[in-house]
Amino acid sequence: MSDKILLAHGSGGKLAHELVEKSFLQAFSNPLLAKLDDSATFDFSGRLAFTTDSYVVNPIFFPGGDIGKLAVCGTVNDLAMAGAVPLYLSLSFIIEEGLPQQDLMQIVSSVKEAAEEAEVQVITGDTKVVDRGTADKLFINTAGVGMVPEGVDISGSKAEPGDKVILSGTIGDHGIAVLSQREGLSFSTKLQSDCAPLNKLVADIIKVSPQIHCLRDPTRGGLATTLNELATQSKAGIKIEEEKIPVREEVYAACEMLGFDPLHVANEGKLVAIVAPEDADAVLGRMQQNIYGRDAAIIGEVRQEHPGRVVMRTKLGASRIVDMLVGDLLPRIC
Amino acid sequence: MKFIDEYRRSELAQGVVHRIHRNSTKSARLMEFCGGHTVTILKHGIRQLLPPTIEMLSGPGCPVCVTDNADLDKAIALAQIPGVILTTFGDMLKVPGSRSSLQKVKADGADVRIVYSTMDALQIARGNPDKRVVFLGIGFETTAPTIAASVLQAEQEGISNYYALSLHKLCPPVIKALLDSGEVRLDGLICPGHVSAIIGSRPWEFIARDYGLPCVVSGFEPLDVLQCVDMLVAQIENGRSEVEIAYRRGVRPEGNRQALEIMEQVFETCPAQWRGMGLVAHSGLRFKAEFERFDAEIAFEINPGPVVEPKGCICGDILRGVNTPQDCQLFAKVCTPESPVGPCMVSSEGSCAAYYLYGAAGE
Numbered sequence: 066m067s068d069k070i071l072l073a074h075g076s077g078g079k080l081a082h083e084l085v086e087k088s089f090l091q092a093f094s095n096p097l098l099a100k101l102d103d104s105a106t107f108d109f110s111g112r113l114a115f116t117t118d119s120y121v122v123n124p125i126f127f128p129g130g131d132i133g134k135l136a137v138c139g140t141v142n143d144l145a146m147a148g149a150v151p152l153y154l155s156l157s158f159i160i161e162e163g164l165p166q167q168d169l170m171q172i173v174s175s176v177k178e179a180a181e182e183a184e185v186q187v188i189t190g191d192t193k194v195v196d197r198g199t200a201d202k203l204f205i206n207t208a209g210v211g212m213v214p215e216g217v218d219i220s221g222s223k224a225e226p227g228d229k230v231i232l233s234g235t236i237g238d239h240g241i242a243v244l245s246q247r248e249g250l251s252f253s254t255k256l257q258s259d260c261a262p263l264n265k266l267v268a269d270i271i272k273v274s275p276q277i278h279c280l281r282d283p284t285r286g287g288l289a290t291t292l293n294e295l296a297t298q299s300k301a302g303i304k305i306e307e308e309k310i311p312v313r314e315e316v317y318a319a320c321e322m323l324g325f326d327p328l329h330v331a332n333e334g335k336l337v338a339i340v341a342p343e344d345a346d347a348v349l350g351r352m353q354q355n356i357y358g359r360d361a362a363i364i365g366e367v368r369q370e371h372p373g374r375v376v377m378r379t380k381l382g383a384s385r386i387v388d389m390l391v392g393d394l395l396p397r398i399c
Numbered sequence: 400m401k402f403i404d405e406y407r408r409s410e411l412a413q414g415v416v417h418r419i420h421r422n423s424t425k426s427a428r429l430m431e432f433c434g435g436h437t438v439t440i441l442k443h444g445i446r447q448l449l450p451p452t453i454e455m456l457s458g459p460g461c462p463v464c465v466t467d468n469a470d471l472d473k474a475i476a477l478a479q480i481p482g483v484i485l486t487t488f489g490d491m492l493k494v495p496g497s498r499s500s501l502q503k504v505k506a507d508g509a510d511v512r513i514v515y516s517t518m519d520a521l522q523i524a525r526g527n528p529d530k531r532v533v534f535l536g537i538g539f540e541t542t543a544p545t546i547a548a549s550v551l552q553a554e555q556e557g558i559s560n561y562y563a564l565s566l567h568k569l570c571p572p573v574i575k576a577l578l579d580s581g582e583v584r585l586d587g588l589i590c591p592g593h594v595s596a597i598i599g600s601r602p603w604e605f606i607a608r609d610y611g612l613p614c615v616v617s618g619f620e621p622l623d624v625l626q627c628v629d630m631l632v633a634q635i636e637n638g639r640s641e642v643e644i645a646y647r648r649g650v651r652p653e654g655n656r657q658a659l660e661i662m663e664q665v666f667e668t669c670p671a672q673w674r675g676m677g678l679v680a681h682s683g684l685r686f687k688a689e690f691e692r693f694d695a696e697i698a699f700e701i702n703p704g705p706v707v708e709p710k711g712c713i714c715g716d717i718l719r720g721v722n723t724p725q726d727c728q729l730f731a732k733v734c735t736p737e738s739p740v741g742p743c744m745v746s747s748e749g750s751c752a753a754y755y756l757y758g759a760a761g762e
Contacts, residue, residue: 093456136609234427321619324490324747326442380620381412383444391736 070164075194088170089190090178095186097153102125105188107153112213114149116140120205125172127243132205133172137179137285138208138262138333140324145264146280146336148271149211149218151183154184157191157206160196164202171201183262222385223278224299229345231338233266233352234259234360236288237316238328245319246324260333266355270338272348279339286390289328291337292375292391303375305365306385310352329390339367406621415625417447423632424453428584432574433591434461434748435619437748441757443621449628456583457753459573459675459718460591462538463490463746467672470566471496472703474535474698477564478509484519484527487535489513493745513647517549517563524553524561533695536563536578541599543567543684544658547665550686550693564695565684568671570594572682578610583720587631590616592623592646596669597662599654600642608735618646635752656735664692674742675715675745714741717750724754731755 073080098103117354118139137154144151156176160169180187211281239258245254248266263282272279279299284289288310296303312327320327334357341346345363366378375387427479432435436572437457441445446455459465475496478485485501487752492502492513505511510530513521517534524532536546546563553561570591577583602616613634617627632639644650662684671683686694695701711729716722724730724743734740736752743749 246616264636298420377620379443380409381445381625381647383447385442385444388756391756 067280068166068170070160070162070166070194072162072194072196075192077147084192085315088173089192091231092173093180093187094189095188096144096305097186098190099386105153107188108131111215112278114144114147114211114213115208117208118143118375120207123200123201124246125202127246127258128254129239129242130205130260131172131175133175134179134219135204135206135260135333135376136232137176137183137185137318138209139258141183141185141264142261142289142333142336143283144209144211145267145281146219147213147360148217148267148277148280149213150268151185151209151211153188153210153263153266154180155189155208156186156187158193159204159206160192160194161178161200161202162194169203179262183264185238185313199326217271219277219280221281221295221298223266224295224301224303224367225278225341226278226301226369227333227342227365228278228339229342230292230305230365230367231340231345231349231352232288232310232334232362232364233263233338233358234334235313236309236318236332236335237327237330239333240287241316241319243331244323254315254319256313256319259332259334261357263334263336263357266336266352266357267356269351269355270348273351274340274344276358277338277340277348280336282336284333285331287327287329287331287388289326289375291387292387295337295339296375297373298368300372302368302371303365304368305375305377307361307377307380309364311360311362326389410626412448412622413631415622417504419625419632420450420630422636423450425584425586425635426452426454426455427441427591427635428456429587429628429631430456430458430583430585431589431617431624432570433589434464434593434746434753435592435593436460436617436624437750438753438757439619439621439747439754440623445621445624450681453613453628453632454495456515456585456720457672457717457723457750458720458762459577460570461743461746461748462542462568462593463494464714464718464742464749465568465573465610465673465675466537466566466742467674468495468497468586469703469706472498472706473500473701474564474566474700475499475504476703477533477699478504478511479696482530482560484512484523484530484532485535486512486514486523486532488515488537490746490748491535491537494742495639495709495739501761503660506587516546521552521558521561522582524558525559528560530653531560531698533560533646533699534561534563536565536567536694537551539568539591539594540662541568542661543666544597544655548654550665551661551692553693554690560695561697562698565666565686566671567666568673569668569682569684571598571605573673573676573679575605576625576676576679576682577719578606578612580719585612586635587613587615588628588641589624589631590614592616592618592649595646595650595654597658599753600652601643603642603652607642610759611640611709613640614640614642616644616646616650618649620679673718675718690754710738712741714751715741717743724751727751
């Protein structure tokens with residue numbers, strides 16, 4: 066094998082087969098993939114959740130993860146936010162020629178590790194190699210399917226006045242960790258991306274509150290954007306308390322330096338749960354027992370007033386509107 | 400590091416707020432010069448906490464906002480010159496010039512890159528010896544020394560493909576121009592914290608002395624601003640007008656000698672065009688003759704075309720404190736952060752953006 070990915074690796078010829086066999090098949094070995102048919106086939110009954118996403122993060126390696134781990138976690142989390150148990154993924158690699166093979170191997174091994182943790186299988190995939198300059202190192206497109214357990218019906222439109230808003234942990238870790246590595250913006254921080262599969266945390270939540278109203282992972286656009294989406298979809302107001310929102314000191318400091326609001330910075334391993342008030346304490350307790358929900362907190366509640374808007378009580382005791390992120394100064398963070 | 404939470408403690412803030420309420424009897428119009436203060440005030444809801452005697456006015460202290468359209472057009476034209484990499488602080492990307500924006504020409508193929516420091520721009524110059532790398536020098540006394548430092552570094556290393564477009568502006572001359580115009584009646588001035596960290600508090604003394612206006616230099620945390628208001632109220636109630644510092648951890652009366660020295664080594668003052676204020680004498684910085692070869696205005700033939708001002712936009716009046724964003728017909732209707740008409744809606748320190756994003760939500 067040569068050290069770098071060549072156009073020929075995506076040609077469908079010998080080099081391409083070698084790449085598929087030596088890297089992907091070995092890493093993701095499972096009976097459905099091993100058949101190497103044009104489509105993977107499997108039996109299924111019940112309600113299916115189906116999602117797709119593309120990953121173009123720059124840089125492809127960042128503290129706490131890489132584009133491979135991100136692709137698995139992101140897709141798994143999208144399924145989990147519908148209450149689904151993730152089952153199978155597809156992975157499509159679009160590679161810029163010249164990518165070191167070692168980088169690809171490392172990313173494939175991250176995919177394998179994340180998929181094992183989330184207990185999902187990669188059962189179909191594709192590889193394309195494009196001319197230098199027509200893609201940036203590596204893009205990954207995914208699809209994922211999962212099974213929605215009977216009785217679970219989660220939607221962003223189901224928040225009701227009186228419901229409690231629970232956040233699973235600190236915000237802004239992923240966005241700041243990635244940003245710290247960007248050309249022209251590099252600064253040193255010990256911060257790691259929070260990139261993680263949340264399907265088991267969701268399963269824990271559903272165990273204690275099968276009727277949970279909303280679940281969403283605040284990725285791009287941050288917590289502020291997610292809460293605004295939920296408020297709009299549910300035609301309800303959301304009131305949060307600044308004091309209750311967990312933010313790491315390093316994230317605060319970096320945000321102050323860069324002029325960002327932590328509420329707008331991306332996360333890849335956090336979720337917002339909106340639950341009936343009587344379930345809130347049980348859900349919170351259960352979340353705090355999961356490694357990915359240790360710092361969970363009730364950060365606010367759903368209200369009848371100001372439908373479609375999010376209002377925050379500041380640490381000083383005043384109120385202000387929390388709006389969606391506008392534009393994007395941090396392109397391609399996921 | 401713990402420099403943030405202490406300045407957001409609600410029990411401390413309540414103590415200061417209580418004191419302001421107790422002491423403030425005279426009506427007082429206070430201008431926060433700096434856009435960073437406007438953001439702190441709106442983001443933390445500080446206006447809701449102040450007594451009705453106190454009126455807060457936003458000033459011209461947002462470097463992106465005060466950049467004239469003619470200068471924006473120059474930067475946009477520079478970015479379109481083949482072989483140029485234009486490096487800039489992120490805020491500038493979306494600011495509309497007469498016909499386009501850096502964001503739009505970037506989408507059309509111009510090489511525009513966001514950097515956080517001039518040293519990152521210099522790194523890009525080192526890595527691209529076949530390209531000409533221009534740093535868009537927009538800012539006040541806070542950023543000017545960093546550009547001077549990058550130029551000195553480039554000279555020392557013999558980097559010959561690095562340039563800066565110096566659109567720097569100086570704060571004390573514009574405050575003087577604002578006060579001389581007599582358009583706005585003020586009872587106190589919240590002086591910029593970061594600018595004062597460089598220039599010190601002494602350059603504000605003429606305001607207290609010649610205009611009888613109480614001045615307090617403030618930091619950017621909510622408690623800093625509240626303490627500053629408290630100190631201004633004390634001066635106003637006692638009939639004093641002095642320069643005081645409510646930001647001792649950042650500002651000394653004499654400023655940062657080293658930063659001032661390198662700034663003076665590379666730049667000299669010149670008249671500068673301010674949006675809303677027009678031409679203000681001695682309020683700009685241009686390269687001294689011995690550093691001319693770094694001056695993008697000299698090194699490149701820039702053809703920005705005729706200047707067109709956006710119709711109906713009152714950014715200029717807002718920057719002078721004559722109007723507030725809500726007085727603008729376009730505010731939140733035609734002009735939003737997604738599709739800004741004027742710069743005050745773009746910059747993270749712009750008054751319009753701050754009003755739009757954090758608009759009070761009193762219940």
